[in-house]
Amino acid sequence: MSATDDRDVLAPDRGTIMSAEMAEQPAVLRRILAEGAPSIRAVAAEIAARNPRFVLLTARGTSDNAALYAKYLIEVLLGKPAGLTSMSTTTAYGAEPDLRDCLVITVSQSGGSPDLVASTEAARKAGAITLAVTNNADSALAAVSEFHIDVLAGPEKALPATKTYTAELLALYLFVEGLRGGDTSPADLLPALARDVLDRRDEVAELAQRYRFAQRLVITSRGYGYPTAREAALKIMETSYIPAQPFSGADLLHGPLAMVDNVSPVIAVVPDGKGGDALQPVLERLRGRGADLMVIGNADQVGRASAGFVLPEGVAEEVQPILEIIPLQLLAYEVTMARGLDPDAPRALAKVTETR
Incomplete structure (x- = not known):
């Protein structure tokens, strides 16, 4: 066995x-x-x-x-x-x-x-x-x-x-x-849209197979999407134990981009709005390096990537993070399950931390 x-x-x-x-x-x-x-x-x-x-x-x-x-x-x-x-x-x-x-x-x-x-x-x-x-x-x-x-x-x-x-x-x-x-x-539309995203769980389960054996991940975004990138990295690390490094798109260009190649998976959270616009030069560089690029964003951005998840349209940029994180929570869950681990109880974690 x-x-x-x-x-x-x-x-x-x-x-x-x-x-x-x-x-x-x-x-x-x-x-x-x-x-x-x-x-x-x-x-x-x-x-x-x-x-x-x-x-x-x-x-x-x-x-x-x-x-x-x-x-x-x-x-x-x-x-x-x-x-x-x-x-x-x-x-x-x-x-x-x-x-x-x-x-x-x-x-x-x-x-x-x-x-x-x-x-x-x-x-x-x-x-x-x-x-x-x-x-x-x-x-x-x-x-x-x-x-x-x-x-x-x-x-x-x-x-x-x-x-x-x-x-x-x-x-x-x-x-x-x-x-x-x-x-x-x-x-006001967030509860219904969140339900729509959750109902597409099978799409995420299929995407998760890309990362079942990943040794590391890079997650990037800009603007309102950057907290989403950080939270997604945290969820993936604490459940599946895959080292996931979150970077602002601007910071990614200042050196860390060198570690990205055609076998290094990158997840980009691409908001609709100014944050997504600011991320475009980063996406161009990633595509130019042949990165395995998955995009969480609109249909156009997903269509230009290796894979992705299309978010609902017409959502104000400042509340998009509430929806952006849901497919990434599902991704962390599905990758963890595919690796034979238990996302309910990651080892060495506690709900309340005691630090100084």
């Missing part, structure tokens, strides 16, 4: 939890729009009245990629400077920055990581407006923050985060639009 067959016998239900939680995403998105949006807008209005001059975002892992997405939203839609914090400067080094008139947003699925709690406490002590975005209203992080947004994803049991990630993205989008009193109608 092969090792793969042995795993199948030992774990006949492997992957069922992650699979079920990915399938919940349309319902979660619908819940946020119907039940969460009013309270998110109310929190945004209170914070907007205090007119923070800049924003810092704090997170780990998957939530760090959601925070990066929020950074793009804040800088593009609000015109405010935004940055990702280095928590160790306060939790390990004891730094005491002046955070008056600063909004500190801490994003965490569990809200239980001690370093996130300590960092948020330090930020509030330093004069910051503090906002926790979590999937647990009763968490320690929510308790120490001045404001809280519940992403309403429900319990997530699989170690790889899926539904909490897209829930965080939508909650952060609604919050940022709320800060400027903007129109959130571009999000």
Whole structure:
């Protein structure tokens, strides 16, 4: 009996939890729009009245990629400077920055990581407006923050985060639009479109066969798509253990492109809009090097690649990441299953990390 067959016998239900939680995403998105949006807008209005001059975002892992997405939203839609914090400067080094008139947003699925709690406490002590975005209203992080947004994803049991990630993205989008009193109608179609993407699972399962024996992957994008590339790489690494390296398209051209050849698989997330336009020179270089290129994007971009997944059209660029990640979550799942592993319980991972 092969090792793969042995795993199948030992774990006949492997992957069922992650699979079920990915399938919940349309319902979660619908819940946020119907039940969460009013309270998110109310929190945004209170914070907007205090007119923070800049924003810092704090997170780990998957939530760090959601925070990066929020950074793009804040800088593009609000015109405010935004940055990702280095928590160790306060939790390990004891730094005491002046955070008056600063909004500190801490994003965490569990809200239980001690370093996130300590960092948020330090930020509030330093004069910051503090906002926790979590999937647990009763968490320690929510308790120490001045404001809280519940992403309403429900319990997530699989170690790889899926539904909490897209829930965080939508909650952060609604919050940022709320800060400027903007129109959130571009999000209204997301639940139905997410269901349409999930219903094309067989397409992803076929694509997954390309990467079953891959030794490494490169994932690239620009603009709003870059957090998607980072999250996709994380999902693939933590489930299938394939080294997946995410690069901004601009960074890929500054040296790492040299490691790409005709046997090095590359996945490109190509948004419709300015991010996708900025990625075109990178795609030309990749095609010129004969790269095995898979594109997540529109039909034209997919048609010019070795393979790909066509995303729904007519979606505003700032909310496309909520759909872009779903076929890549499915890809991570299908590759992992094809390799005889269990995506529900990757080795050496835990839901709540304890770092300083």
